[in-house]
Amino acid sequence: MKATKSLQRQLVYGLTLGMVVLWLVATAVSGLVLRHELDEAFDNAMQETAQRILPLAVMEILNREEGTTAQQVASLNTQQDGFTYQVRDKQGNVLLQSQGISATEFGNQPILGFTTTTTHRLYGASALSDTVFLQLAEPLSHRREAALDAAISLLWPLAFLIPFSLLGIWLFVRFSLRGVLSYRHAIEARGAGNLSPIHTEELPTEITPIADAVNRLIERLRNALETERRFTANSAHELRTPLAATLAQVQRLRREAPEGPLQLRAAQIEASLKELSRLSEKLMQLAKAEGGGLLSEVPQDLAVLLGHVVHDLQRIANNPIHLTLPSTGAVFSLIDPDAFAILARNLIENALKHGADGSAVEVGLSDGACFSVVNAGHIVPASELTQLTQRFVRGGSRAEGFGLGLAIVSTIAQGVGAELTVASPATGRAEGFEVCVQFARASSEAI
Numbered sequence: 001m002k003a004t005k006s007l008q009r010q011l012v013y014g015l016t017l018g019m020v021v022l023w024l025v026a027t028a029v030s031g032l033v034l035r036h037e038l039d040e041a042f043d044n045a046m047q048e049t050a051q052r053i054l055p056l057a058v059m060e061i062l063n064r065e066e067g068t069t070a071q072q073v074a075s076l077n078t079q080q081d082g083f084t085y086q087v088r089d090k091q092g093n094v095l096l097q098s099q100g101i102s103a104t105e106f107g108n109q110p111i112l113g114f115t116t117t118t119t120h121r122l123y124g125a126s127a128l129s130d131t132v133f134l135q136l137a138e139p140l141s142h143r144r145e146a147a148l149d150a151a152i153s154l155l156w157p158l159a160f161l162i163p164f165s166l167l168g169i170w171l172f173v174r175f176s177l178r179g180v181l182s183y184r185h186a187i188e189a190r191g192a193g194n195l196s197p198i199h200t201e202e203l204p205t206e207i208t209p210i211a212d213a214v215n216r217l218i219e220r221l222r223n224a225l226e227t228e229r230r231f232t233a234n235s236a237h238e239l240r241t242p243l244a245a246t247l248a249q250v251q252r253l254r255r256e257a258p259e260g261p262l263q264l265r266a267a268q269i270e271a272s273l274k275e276l277s278r279l280s281e282k283l284m285q286l287a288k289a290e291g292g293g294l295l296s297e298v299p300q301d302l303a304v305l306l307g308h309v310v311h312d313l314q315r316i317a318n319n320p321i322h323l324t325l326p327s328t329g330a331v332f333s334l335i336d337p338d339a340f341a342i343l344a345r346n347l348i349e350n351a352l353k354h355g356a357d358g359s360a361v362e363v364g365l366s367d368g369a370c371f372s373v374v375n376a377g378h379i380v381p382a383s384e385l386t387q388l389t390q391r392f393v394r395g396g397s398r399a400e401g402f403g404l405g406l407a408i409v410s411t412i413a414q415g416v417g418a419e420l421t422v423a424s425p426a427t428g429r430a431e432g433f434e435v436c437v438q439f440a441r442a443s444s445e446a447i
């Protein structure tokens with residue numbers, strides 16, 4: 001089965017990822033704009049610095065006794081800004097330069113205005129009718145560093161934003177989906193047999209049509225099950241009455257008939273009708289077991305139901321029935337009372353019918369809702385045992401039957417989610433037959 005994805009998780013991760021991507025794009029765009037602005041500001045600063053240095057440099061050169069000797073001067077506060085400068089005459093002789101510079105930065109011939117080399121940004125200006133040239137150089141790495149610092153300062157907030165956004169979106173989505181969550185809990189909390197409409201407030205507009213459709217489906221299912229249940233009950237009743245009437249007529253005929261072949265034939269018809277009546281009863285039970293109404297909406301006390309069944313059978317049984325009920329007195333489960341009675345009746349009848357003559361039948365119901373029927377008798381081989389729950393399959397028993405009892409029990413158990421175990425020999429015995437049905441317990445409160 002395909003693993004389902006949490007909508008909440010998808011929204012949380014999706015929105016946070018979207019926010020991070022948008023932030024990164026915004027940072028990249030801002031970085032580019034910032035770089036451009038920084039370049040402009042740095043260029044302005046270079047130009048201003050050059051304009052301040054140039055008159056001072058000219059004065060210095062003019063006041064000099066030996067005009068053409070190159071002279072290194074201490075910084076004019078330009079080192080702080082990362083600038084270096086060089087003053088040259090028309091022939092390219094260096095007249096003045098700042099300390100610690102390499103001549104290669106400035107090229108062979110001074111160029112006026114801004115130029116960029118692979119490592120530096122240069123600015124050239126001239127004075128004294130283009131006889132003195134000043135060049136200012138600034139390392140490009142200086143500008144790159146400044147731009148990088150600015151970009152990093154823009155990225156820092158992400159470190160706080162990601163966890164806050166994860167938490168914030170998670171809380172917000174959870175708050176927004178509270179209607180859907182309460183709808184889910186409402187469905188989960190109800191018992192399997194509860195087919196009443198699901199009502200939850202505050203469902204989002206997108207989910208309301210789904211909830212309405214589910215309610216309509218439940219309603220249709222409920223009607224279908226109800227119809228089926230009614231049909232099964234009515235059919236059983238309708239068939240039972242004419243069969244009973246015919247049987248009564250045949251019995252009367254037999255009594256009234258003179259001794260001889262007619263009475264014998266009437267007796268045969270009576271036996272056949274009785275068998276037909278039993279078969280119709282079993283088929284009705286099977287129809288009920290296969291129908292949908294096996295679960296009850298209200299928890300049923302199995303101890304009470306079992307008490308009634310055992311009491312009924314005790315009157316017609318040849319063997320004694322020992323009933324052990326739970327110590328707590330009541331065990332609740334969500335099973336239709338009729339379905340439970342059919343199941344219990346079939347199992348106890350089997351034990352009475354197929355068990356060893358005169359031996360007691362042990363019927364028990366544990367606190368954990370485990371219903372068991374144990375009887376003495378021959379061991380049923382394991383290979384045979386597994387087939388017995390199939391329809392019209394009978395074991396080695398000589399007692400009458402159609403092979404439907406255990407099939408009915410198995411179908412009911414499956415329908416109510418109970419676990420059926422058939423064992424021979426019975427647990428703790430050397431022989432005998434044991435059937436256990438483990439029901440799911442339910443709380444005694446009505447749902």
Ligand SMILES: Nc1ncnc2c1ncn2[C@@H]1O[C@H](COP(=O)(O)OP(=O)(O)OP(=O)(O)O)[C@@H](O)[C@H]1O
Pocket residue numbers: 282350351352354355375377380388393394395396397400401402403404405406407433434
């Ligand atoms: N308590 C039991 N002890 C011994 N054998 C059993 C017991 N219950 C069932 N069996 C064996 O399993 C077979 C199938 O049982 P099942 O109840 O399905 O049919 P049946 O009792 O023969 O007929 P039906 O229940 O339809 O009247 C029986 O024929 C019998 O051989």
Ligand SMILES: [Mg+2]
Pocket residue numbers: 346349350401404405406
């Ligand atoms: Mg049977």
